[in-house]
Amino acid sequence: MSEWFYIWLALGITWTVLGGFMLLLNRRRIAAERAAREAAGGES
């Protein structure tokens, strides 16, 4: 296979994994902020 196949495979996997991890963290942040507000019961 062409060397560009391996280059794009390495770059593509890296960007996909890091991008996916950032999206997951962001979703978890939003959920955690909402849960913390609810647990505080409007105290914060």
Next chain:
Amino acid sequence: MSTTSVRPAPTPERPRWLLPFGVFAVLFLVATQAAALLMSAPDRDMGHLQKIMYVHVPTAWMAMIAPAVVFVASVLYLWKRQPKHDLLAASAAQVGIVFIGLTLIQGSIWARPTWGIWWIWDPRLTTTAILFLIYAGYLALRAFSEDEDQRARWSAAVGILGFLNVPIVYMSVRWWRTIHQVQSTPDTVDSVYKLGLRLNAFAFLFLFIFLVGMRYYIARLERTRLARIEEKALRGDTVNV
């Protein structure tokens, strides 16, 4: 729900620098990756495959910096017994295992066209795979331990002992006969690649700081929520977990 008593604390504020810094880190990474991809000259031996260096080497550095953060935070926890150090260690471990896993995948992809194989039990590859298993074990330990104090103490012990593998990974290419080249640093690569490697290393470092910062903030929020729930349960209020 945790069975230990967790002191109630005010809901943590999101650090103001966090999201703008994350946007900056991503944009900087996009710029440095694009510059490396478009402007880097082909290597005499590897040709354009050399461009994989701009993701593989900085990722591998983050895969070693993360265990160092876990190590320092674990030592601080055992010394001062402050939960924030335990949360920081856990955050760095979670981000770190992503970078360690990526290092293995990128290395395997680079190995196929250059060495002719996807994987070999070479000292560098094997010690890196062991590093991955150590931090997978660290995170599994945290997931299975209910007691907060016990989890923090045991995790700190694993975080300290696990770091011992990092210098072995780093020096493996010099200590043993190996197919892997010596460490790629601005001192060991050709001068035309130095700037690109440096810039991409900083881009990955900024992204790493952002990811650990974000994970640490989430961990603090989750801990505070548990403390609130426990506080309400102790008061006899209705609790939704």
